[in-house]
Structures are given as C-alpha cells and as structure tokens.
Amino acid sequence: MVILDNGYIPSTLDEALQIRSENKVIPYAGGTDLMIKAEDVPYLFLNKLAELQQISVDGDMIRIGAGCTYTSLLDSPITPKVLKEAIRLIAAPAIRNLGTVGGNICNASPKADSALIFYVSDSKLRLRSVKGERILPIEDFYVGRGKTVLQPDELLIEILMPKKYLDNYYYQKVGARQALAISRVAFVGLFGMEDGKITCCSTAYGSVSDTILRFRNLEAMLLGKTIAEAKELKGSFLAEYDKAIVPIRGRVSADYRKRVCMNLLEDYLTQNGI
C-alpha cells in the first residue's frame, strides 16, 4: 500500500476494504466524476486493483469488474454490443480511458449511460466489505439522485449482467450533439420471444427523472402475449406509459423529454413488429 497526502493506494482488494473499514475515505476509480467535486476527505484510489478490472463469462452471466474502464470494455470481445454502443457515446477517448462502469453506477446520476444498460438488463451488483458480501438488483441500489444504499465500509466489486435478451436491443441517446454530449433523454429497450409469446419487453429511460426509470408493472401488460395481441394492446400500453413517465425539467423542457420518450418507445415497439 502507498500512503499519499490525499489518500491511499492499496495494491489488493482486501487491503482496500480494510482501509475503507477503518477510515473515512472516498473511493476514487477514474476520478472523472469526482474531479468536479473536490472534497477535503482522503481518497481510496482503486485504479491499481486488478481484481476490479476483470470481465468474464460465467454461465448465463457476464461478470464485469467495477473498475473496468470504458476503453477496456470497448476492447473486450465479451462486452455485449448494446453496452458498447452506449459506451461509444460517452464523452471522448480521454475520459473513456479513465472512467469506469463502477464510478458511473456509484455516482448515481440519472444520466449515467452505462448504468442505463445495466438497468434494462436486470443486472445485479456485488457489494463487498470486510464483513462480507451482498448482491442486489441495480434498481434497489438507488434511492434518489446521487443517493445509493452503499454503506460507508462497502465497495462495488462487480456487475452481474444476464446474457439473455441482450442481442435484440434498441438504443438511442438524444443529446445536443452527435458526440461529447450528456444525454437529454436516453432510451434502451430489450425484446425477446419464446414459443410465439413475448418474454421480454424491458425498457429504461435515462435523464428523465431523479433516477433511471423502468416500469415493470407496465412491461407485464405485454408479457405472455403474441405479437397480434400486443398490437391490439399497443394503444393502451402507450397510454399507460404516457401517464407513468413524469419528466422533470432540466436543460430542456419536461414536455420535450416526454415527447422524446414516447416517440422512442413507439419506435421500439414498431421495430419489434408491434
């Protein structure tokens, strides 16, 4: 371990967890979110921890280390296409070389582009402290804008991403520019069918509210239906989403955000024959 004036550089995950349990420290991965909120608290630098930088396939799950940078994920043949598509639109290469998926998730911004993909795919998060480990769905990790259930002694270790349904996706990030843009609305939808029935119609919405939005109760309207049945329900399905999505005003109006969300949802349905 190296001790600096402004923090600690552990060389193993166990060392990092020990430091985290004994000191008030701020985990620092790539620093691309932290760089704009300087605080007088020592940092726990995570970027030397090889344990957090692995990506592997484990049965029907992709395991992504919290410390994987965007660049390393773009380079990996394991990274699913939908995640790569979202990553390619994050910032610019200099930020992608430093920024990590763990930082993106733990910063808890509704604009977090990689978190959106983990949200729609039912990914789970592995959190660890010296006391042990817990795994929870990403939806349960967030309690508000910038707020998570991460305990002061815990670190996010890895993301467990189910492989099922990742191949048939619809993704759009709407920003002010084609590149280097923070999203004004981001939308992702997965779709799957088995034996002629819809088994997956997951959608998630970024930059719309205080947290990423997903409406499982509304998804249930189409689950188990044929395409013909789904077409009949399309009007009421869209109407329910129209009621459920309540955007907050940001740099663009709430009306604009709502219209974009609904257009993208309709486009996603059309792409899937509904």
Ligand SMILES: Cc1cc2nc3c(=O)[nH]c(=O)nc-3n(C[C@H](O)[C@H](O)[C@H](O)COP(=O)(O)OP(=O)(O)OC[C@H]3O[C@@H](n4cnc5c(N)ncnc54)[C@H](O)[C@@H]3O)c2cc1C
């Ligand atoms: C110019 C610029 C453009 C950007 N564009 C985008 C964009 O288009 N889309 C987008 O989504 N984001 C964007 N960002 C934000 C940022 O780059 C990402 O959110 C990035 O993924 C943050 O990762 P990091 O490793 O740098 O996090 P850090 O800044 O190191 O940390 C962020 C937060 O997560 C915590 N943390 C980090 N790792 C862990 C861990 N393993 N366990 C527990 N807590 C942890 C930190 O304590 C901190 O609270 C941009 C930032 C900049 C500066």
